[in-house]
Amino acid sequence: MSELFHRVLTNRYGVPKVSSERGFLVNEWNSEDETKRCRLYIGMIWNGEDENFKRHYEDLYGDALGGFILGQSLKIATLSGVEIYGLYNIEELQRRPEVLQANIIDPDIHFFMDSANVWFYGRKKEHLYVYDGETEELDQLGLIEPEIEKLLIRWEEAIDSVGTVVGAKS
Numbered sequence: 001m002s003e004l005f006h007r008v009l010t011n012r013y014g015v016p017k018v019s020s021e022r023g024f025l026v027n028e029w030n031s032e033d034e035t036k037r038c039r040l041y042i043g044m045i046w047n048g049e050d051e052n053f054k055r056h057y058e059d060l061y062g063d064a065l066g067g068f069i070l071g072q073s074l075k076i077a078t079l080s081g082v083e084i085y086g087l088y089n090i091e092e093l094q095r096r097p098e099v100l101q102a103n104i105i106d107p108d109i110h111f112f113m114d115s116a117n118v119w120f121y122g123r124k125k126e127h128l129y130v131y132d133g134e135t136e137e138l139d140q141l142g143l144i145e146p147e148i149e150k151l152l153i154r155w156e157e158a159i160d161s162v163g164t165v166v167g168a169k170s
Contacts, residue, residue: 003062005076008148009038009069016040022084024065035159040067044080054079054090056110056123060144073155074121076113088114096120102131105138121151 006027010016013029020026025043030036044063057079066078066087077093078084090112093099099111099120109129111122120131124140128147131138141147 003058003064004060004145004148005040005064005067006062008145008152009040012149012152013038024082024084027064035071036156037071038067038069040064040076041078041082041084043082057090057112060112060123070152070155070159073159074113074115074151077111093120098131098133101133101136102129102138105131109138115155 009029016027016029024041027040029038044065065082067076077088077090079090109122109124111120113121118133122129128141128144
């Protein structure tokens, strides 16, 4: 499936390995490095029973249910009634106080991802937004696909810099 998450991860890290985890089929990138491992849990079926608001995510998720990016740096909420430990389902994410606050500022943003329960990412049309729960600021980052790619690069650099600092102390 060539929806945004799968496409961006494949462009950046190559063809994923297919495995099974927690009873789910998983597309996995960087499996040899836990801090940079990316996992999309597969099995989303789009049908008439899905709530209408979930349709805002179909082109992002494709057949993915949710997932972890770069270890657990970024967490993509699950869309279906499926529970995956460590991930919010989309309804839970929408009820987070930070997301509720962001939606007061702009109710047209559809949030789908978080990082450290501090930064919450959403989309409005073709743009990616981030709400910083500490500063209570909402920012438009830019077009969603290139901004997700930039987000991956920034997190990789942060992971590498922590590894370098830790390695220097050894």
